[in-house]
Amino acid sequence: MKQQIGQRALTSLISLLGLVVLVFFLSRLTGDPAALFLPVDASEEMRQNFRALHGLNDPIVVQFGNYMADLARGDFGESLRRARPALDIVLEAFVWTLQLALITMSLVAVAAIFVGSVAAFTVGSKFDRFASLLSLVGASAPDFWVAILAIVLFSLQLGWLPTSGTGTIWHWIMPVAVLFIRPFGLILQVVRGSMLSALGSPYVKTARAKGVKSKSIIFVHTLRNGMLPVITVMGDQAAALLNGAVVVESIFGFPGVGKLMIDAILQRDFNVILAAIMVTALAIFIMNLLIDLSYALLDPRIRK
Amino acid sequence: MKRGKYLAATLLAAAAMAGPAMAQDSEVTIVLSEELDLIDPCMATRSNIGRVVLQNISETLTELDVRGDGGVMPRLAESWELVDENTWRFMLRDGVTFSDGTAFDAGDVVHSFERTQSDANSCEISRYYEGIDMQLTAVDDLTLDIRTDPAQPIMPLLMTLLTIVPSETSMEFTRDPIGTGPYQLTEWNVGQSIRLERRDDYWGEASDVSAATYVFRSEPSVRAAMVQTGEAHIAPSISALEATNPATDFSYPNSETTYLRIDQMTAPFGDVRVRQALNMAIDREAFIGTILPDGSIPAVAVVPPTTLGWNGDLTTVDYDPEGARALLAEAKADGVAVDTEFMVVGRIGNFPGATELYEAITAMLTEAGFNAKLQMVEVAEHEQFYSRPYVEGTPYLIGAQHDNSRGDPVFSMYFKYHSEGRQSGVYDERVDALIDQATAATGDEREALWSELFALLHDEIVSDVLLFHMVGFARVSESISFTPTIATNSSLQLSEIGLE
Numbered sequence: 001m002k003q004q005i006g007q008r009a010l011t012s013l014i015s016l017l018g019l020v021v022l023v024f025f026l027s028r029l030t031g032d033p034a035a036l037f038l039p040v041d042a043s044e045e046m047r048q049n050f051r052a053l054h055g056l057n058d059p060i061v062v063q064f065g066n067y068m069a070d071l072a073r074g075d076f077g078e079s080l081r082r083a084r085p086a087l088d089i090v091l092e093a094f095v096w097t098l099q100l101a102l103i104t105m106s107l108v109a110v111a112a113i114f115v116g117s118v119a120a121f122t123v124g125s126k127f128d129r130f131a132s133l134l135s136l137v138g139a140s141a142p143d144f145w146v147a148i149l150a151i152v153l154f155s156l157q158l159g160w161l162p163t164s165g166t167g168t169i170w171h172w173i174m175p176v177a178v179l180f181i182r183p184f185g186l187i188l189q190v191v192r193g194s195m196l197s198a199l200g201s202p203y204v205k206t207a208r209a210k211g212v213k214s215k216s217i218i219f220v221h222t223l224r225n226g227m228l229p230v231i232t233v234m235g236d237q238a239a240a241l242l243n244g245a246v247v248v249e250s251i252f253g254f255p256g257v258g259k260l261m262i263d264a265i266l267q268r269d270f271n272v273i274l275a276a277i278m279v280t281a282l283a284i285f286i287m288n289l290l291i292d293l294s295y296a297l298l299d300p301r302i303r304k
Numbered sequence: 305m306k307r308g309k310y311l312a313a314t315l316l317a318a319a320a321m322a323g324p325a326m327a328q329d330s331e332v333t334i335v336l337s338e339e340l341d342l343i344d345p346c347m348a349t350r351s352n353i354g355r356v357v358l359q360n361i362s363e364t365l366t367e368l369d370v371r372g373d374g375g376v377m378p379r380l381a382e383s384w385e386l387v388d389e390n391t392w393r394f395m396l397r398d399g400v401t402f403s404d405g406t407a408f409d410a411g412d413v414v415h416s417f418e419r420t421q422s423d424a425n426s427c428e429i430s431r432y433y434e435g436i437d438m439q440l441t442a443v444d445d446l447t448l449d450i451r452t453d454p455a456q457p458i459m460p461l462l463m464t465l466l467t468i469v470p471s472e473t474s475m476e477f478t479r480d481p482i483g484t485g486p487y488q489l490t491e492w493n494v495g496q497s498i499r500l501e502r503r504d505d506y507w508g509e510a511s512d513v514s515a516a517t518y519v520f521r522s523e524p525s526v527r528a529a530m531v532q533t534g535e536a537h538i539a540p541s542i543s544a545l546e547a548t549n550p551a552t553d554f555s556y557p558n559s560e561t562t563y564l565r566i567d568q569m570t571a572p573f574g575d576v577r578v579r580q581a582l583n584m585a586i587d588r589e590a591f592i593g594t595i596l597p598d599g600s601i602p603a604v605a606v607v608p609p610t611t612l613g614w615n616g617d618l619t620t621v622d623y624d625p626e627g628a629r630a631l632l633a634e635a636k637a638d639g640v641a642v643d644t645e646f647m648v649v650g651r652i653g654n655f656p657g658a659t660e661l662y663e664a665i666t667a668m669l670t671e672a673g674f675n676a677k678l679q680m681v682e683v684a685e686h687e688q689f690y691s692r693p694y695v696e697g698t699p700y701l702i703g704a705q706h707d708n709s710r711g712d713p714v715f716s717m718y719f720k721y722h723s724e725g726r727q728s729g730v731y732d733e734r735v736d737a738l739i740d741q742a743t744a745a746t747g748d749e750r751e752a753l754w755s756e757l758f759a760l761l762h763d764e765i766v767s768d769v770l771l772f773h774m775v776g777f778a779r780v781s782e783s784i785s786f787t788p789t790i791a792t793n794s795s796l797q798l799s800e801i802g803l804e
Contacts, residue, residue, distance in 0.1 A: 031685065032684070035684060035691070036683060036684055038426065038428065039350075040690060040691060041719045041726060041727070042428070042431050043431060043434050046430065046434075049423050053425075053426060082341045083342060083477040084479075148523075151529055155533050156529055156532060159533065163526055163530050163535055164526050164535075165496070165519060166496060251522075253519065266682075268684060
């Protein structure tokens, strides 16, 4: 097991390095940040000064060498626009995204597993059909539209919730609810399918024949075996959230990493782009590791 | 049902106690379109930074009267006079202190200017003093001489742009702006909000608003909704689509002019008939009230009508596709390659409806016999087409917006129309000479020269396809009194807000 983790860490480190090299050179191909930071009528002298100030006048290979040397010392460089260390900016934003992702995925896990299991157990019933419809709607609703609709309904019409921002628990309700919908729809479907096939397997038939209670069949025998595909999909969905929920963060004014990354790309804020990519990549790597570990916990065969 | 009502009441009560988002008594909340990346006074000409910093935290020696026609008004300078052709003397206000308690004097002005010119930062304000050799001298604590070469007749106007910081301020960008203004920065929650509080020791009249919180929302419908629900008092920019409530929604000229620049050095645009035909091919009226909001004005110059030297005699080119075709045929007969394919380059998201506007224009040009195709590009790519050295290969017309709310064409004309200007497509000695003369002239002569330049560019040279002076929309809560003006695009003085 330890060896597996070690191997995984090594391959992830190599991919992370590859990512840094790729993003470093690709981002520098996209254009001159001086053109975006300075006003259109800025003089050539101002542009030269800006580039000199940020080391953008050196040949690109020298820039890369400097960047990697700084990185080795744990220095991610300064933001070109904000006159602050890039890593600080990214970590501040990442904390918001992490909270959003954690809260949302915990709620999704509980709700989707519960509804999906019950639907599988009562397959063909009204509840099952309703759950399937819910899942379809959830998986296909565009979050931009849902978010605006939610603001119109709950803030403008009913006046129950603040439109956007942070500060109180009420500010979290709409963003979490909007982010909840899609993974809930997808995972509910996976839970249902996986549980159905588990329920049809010989060991469940045996358990039923022995007179084991339904509750026990669902929650003790089937759930554990049906969880592997569910965890895989949940991992994908959680990774998408960690990468930043750009639309939802933008609409609700959440200062998360998704919006930060998009802004940084549009503004050619190279150091922030790189720092944001490294931080999210690291987070996704850690999450994948946790998923592997949970596989091992659920299925003894994987442990060996 | 009862339960639902109970829940609603509980939520409502909780929302009312929700803290910073809900303003109380004399505090206001202002919702801006994007997060502030910097808050340095020397970047205050950037619109959202200006709305927070300019004349709330920082002050300038003079200010431009945008509500009346008072011209340049005193602020930190009480008066000024011309000592000789090249030297202005400013008499500074006594008893002014910065928010850190230090006294304001002429040395601070000298430092503020030097700071904008320093290599240790990339201050935007410096561009307004480019090409001028400026010597600032503190004669005594309250007297400042500015000696320039060449002479600067509009020095008092140029001083509306120099934000004053204490002489202790380092050359690098600061995150703690200190100014002499009526408010001071008390809180900056990065990514979320900025809070300003009123100063007790401000030299001028105390304003009604005791504190202001600025929040950032990129979605225009959310900004509009926030004023409607009472979470904010002013949303300085909402979209035309949202501006449907006459009680709260204002339209105001936002000092932007939309136009297509013609580069006369590329064929077939060297021929004046082709340039005239471009202008005649576009039905400007058709855009107003459809793609663009009512209130947009067909443009005859690259600066808005509030600018010095505005020439009221100039008229918009009438829509005349037949006439355009006839002119093209005439040019073709003389050997001009009017069939040459060219691009109309527009910037994605430049203003609401930008893509649709450029699509329609390209269609109109094609209709009139031009071989035009549309190319929408994002901001960094647009900049490559917009500024020298221009993109070579296919000829193109570039669609762009220019902002001049500063009252004088000097901030526009050199770089837009001088042969050496960074974004000029005009190469004409008469234009160069007029720009040079007008820049150096004063009073009525200056006004007349600018006026003459506008006419020359519009009637004879046909320098651009001028499109529209644009309008912006703001939503203002009924609980305060505030009227947006052309200046709201770059500054928003809290002292102008009245509480009802």
